[in-house]
Amino acid sequence: MKKLLLFLIITSFTVSAQIKRTEPPFWYAGMKNPELQILFYGKNIAQFQPTVSNNVVITNIAKTENPNYIFVTIDTKNIPASDLVFSFKDKSKVAFTQKYSLKERRNNSASRKSYDASDMLYLLMPDRFANGNPANDNSKETTEQADRSKPNGRHGGDIEGIIKNIDYIKELGATTVWSTPLCEDNDPRGSYHGYGQSDVYKIDPRYGTNEDYLKLSSELHKKDMKLVLDYVTNHWGAQHWMYKDLPAYDFIHQFPGFAQSNYRMSTQFDQNASDIDQKYCVDGWFVKSMPDLNQANPLMLTYLTQNAIWWIEYADLDGFRVDTYSYNDKAAISKWTKAIADEYPNFNIAGEVWMQDQAQMAYWQKDSKIGAIQNYNSHLPTVMDFTLFNAIEKVFDEDKGEWDKGMVKVYDNFTNDFLYPNIDNILVFAENHDTQRINQHYPDFKKYALAMTLVATVRGIPQLYYGSEIGMTGNKDKGDGDIRHDFPGGWNGDANNAFNKAGRTPEQQQYFDFTSKLFNWRKSNNAVHFGKMTHYLPENNVYVYFRYDDQKTVMILINNNPEKQVVKTARFSQNIKNFKTGKEVISNQNIDISNEISIEPKSALILELN
Template sequence: MKKYVLLLSLFINFASNAQIDRVEPPFWWSDMHLSEVQIIFYGKNIAQNQITVSNGLVIKNIQKTENPNYVFVTIDTKNVAAQDFVFTFKNGKKSFTQNYALKSRRENSKFRKSFDASDVIYLIIPDRFANGNPKNDSSKDTNEKANRSIPGGRHGGDIAGIIKNLDYIKELGATALWPTPLCEDNDENHSYHGYGQSDVYKIDPRYGTNEEYLQLSSELHKRGMKNIMDYVTNHWGWKHWMYNDLPTYDWIHQFPGYSQSNYRMTTQFDKNASKIDTKNCMDGWFVPSMPDLNQSNPLVLNYLTQNAVWWIEYADLDGFRVDTYSYNDKVGISKWTKAITDEYPNFNIVGEVWMHDQAQMSYWQKDSKIGAIESFNSNLPSVMDFTLHDAIGNVFNENNASWDKGMIQVYDNFVNDFLYPNPNNLLVFAENHDTGRFNEIYKNDFKKHQMAMTLIATVRGIPQLYYGSEIGMNGDKGKGDADIRKDFPGGWDGDSNNAFTKQGRTAEQQKFFDFSSKLFTWRKSAAVIHSGKTTHYIPENNVYVYFRHNDPSDNELQTVMVVINNNPGKQTIKTSRFKENIQNFKSGKEVLTDKSFDLKDEIEIEGKSALILELKN
């Protein structure tokens, strides 16, 4: 009997050793630029095994760490056709196997077209947008359960709800969708925003499945729209499956233990910064529940790179928005970004660089001359124009212009475009999921809303809208993030107001929507706005005038004149001042009202209003 128990014990122990709990990435593709793939096999004492693979596939390297539950196996897939392989794990006389697939890529996957200045991006919080499948509101595998009565709780929005309302987003004039992270976030509370991810290869079951995410991409593409993933390189959530069993001690930044970031991103390039301040910014944790990833660890960097490429290939993505980009190890994140754009040369990535100075923001855009001073290149194609956002949040309440108040703030923002390597690839916005809501700041003043939306729709760059702004939604940042991330009315069965449909909107909501839809639908076909040059004029009497125009050598000469009157009173502007751009054009047709304006002598514009004039001969 003792002998039987001993044998049974040995068998159980071996079975435990043989168990593979995770394989990441779960599969790969043939004909990839990133052909050397580092596979993580995770299981109890997995590193004790010898590892071989079938079909002549080359294992380039096997790396073990201080944690025996991990083994990092690098395979070389160059010139290897799509097929299935079998890894064999052997420990003495005992062995077990693990299948692994190399799949075929989509045709022309490498050269996929990404988002650019021809697009309008619609940003949503998926949990707060629409509940298309109430059955997945809570999950037995995740901690936080749905409860709409809790402002910062899970409310049940999901991928099915997004798909259900894609035609609404298209009708608005948006051409690309940016949902905040959809991967699993298993925090006990406030998990709805998704930035504390617990599994970066798995869609949160309260949103749906990986297959449903593929369906979302497919449905967007059927409508000629693009899917932008919100990617987080700086941190995971403390419920991430690796956190309690780290592959290496330095997988995350430890001091030892926890230290919070000082949030002083200027230390990344400040020549006078102390080493401790620089370290605390870059290595400190964003918040206690978000372990800070160490991108200077090659294993971590490789993991993040492969995961990002995996999602692009798997879900047929069209772009990334990268959260807290400038908090990462800047050398590591520049390598991550380059690896992705090497794999996909046309792929656009916009990074969140929340700073309030154009020189500091431009440091982070690819090929920045400011970064080049210290031989740094972020390789990041796009950054977010936070200084324009800052101006938009104040300027429309400044009725009386002065040297530095009123529309001069907007003018001065574009004065500094010379700092950016590519100002046409900046993300322009009036608000997002982290800022005060525009309609709250301006108390739902429709005229001010019109001026702000006209501005971001017609200046250089890529406009981004925040869900609900187009129907006048507001929310007070002072009451907490949940108040600026309210449920979209009509997204849940039983909502008394359904703003997804014309018949369900209030008169006020319809007024906002009609304006927004007409403006951004017009922008879709306005090539001169997408790629034209800008000439602007110093504001006078709080009136800002600028032109978007093509070169005379272009096949179709097109000029658009934008007039934004931030003065409460009606203004008359003399057209002679703008002869440089008006040239021989005789009239301008206002794109939203179809009203014609004679350009011979002067133009009248109502107080607190905007005009978009397509110039005609």
């Protein structure tokens, strides 16, 4: 009898040890959607039949062609925060058990406020921002080692480096931190960017721990700042644990195996597109090292949805930016986005829709009338203004205002604002981590100031890319590593520390002072956040527009002409009305606007009218 008991104990332990993963690792009580799909992974786990304690109802058990997976869906409605016990039976006998926790949610979690047009997002790449903890530069759990001599290698920046420099970010006038992905990316090369994730429930150990990420969120919130997670629904990395042992053949897009995307996102709505062209856009892989996820598979879609919600709850997040949004299965990504909105009605999500036409970008915004033509609603609150970005990267080198050159490019961009269902929810930027650096386009402080003035004062949510505020350059023609340099001062021993005034060069200080003054002014200006906009056709390459509400009127003049201009103000009487002077935001000078305004070459004026 004793031998039999010992055999059963050993057998039970052996089987229990076969559960290698449970995802989500835990969940939360009181969610609006009570259905919870739990993935259990272990050797031949599908041979067992699960039951659960606490009178919890199992509504579905899904087994796939791979016997190492079992997906168990339970109904958590009216189940309080508690520890559940799953029992896995072999015939009538319990072979092993697994504890599973439902945790308490934070107060008012569902009604959390997200980022909007009153915010400014500071985009950083954690590996290149600051190395707050050199002890975690390398990890036994991951392959690629830190080597700052390699432009496309790991450099050692981490979460602690962000935390230590929150005050610097806040001093700039930023209210929100958007970091490129922080989950584990175990690619053998180029893993620093984080878009080839290998474990979507775990912070990469070279950045820190899950607890460190929660600490970052908490420290930002203490300073009335917000945290945005960069989420990837379209693909994982080739080192993702699930890709190495797929639950089912159709969890990723197979041709079989790899086929390159044609990147033609217009096939998503082109009524004349061929099926094969549409398939290769949506199902094709970005690169061979990034398996393309099949969101049309219900188990995969639920997995991605729950993972996103888990991070919101766990890390107390304030918003998402979603990578390559328009490459996803469009019906599935709509369901994913709506599921998050159903749980968090005020939660903002900005989708990367990198297209060259306003109508095509507007198609992807929530409640788009263009999308409605095809009975489609993405439920995506915010899209990114890539057509404005396209104008910004050329316009300030066009000294003459012609029919299609100069500031008219910017003017024309805003003439199509009517296409967007919510023009305040559009992300505006002069660059990001995938583009040429703005200071590489324009190695001239004056032109940088023109670009930032535009981004800070037009409709939408402004975004600043780390380092531009100190004049950092980078040439994408040399590779992505060159537009993702280390922030000077982020590493022990750096000769130049631009995180504090004493360490900045005079040129860095010039860039910083302007950027900080501009965006700190913007923080408290509701007319710029949510006010209306009236603009006037550029003359002599001078663009004039107004942002206003019932309390305030702001007049912006951008002189893109290499010569000084005198602007007669009678033309702007619709907005100037009875105002006689304006206080210029950067110089603090009072300027008479009753007849004319003189503006220096390649410069801007931001006037609060009074």
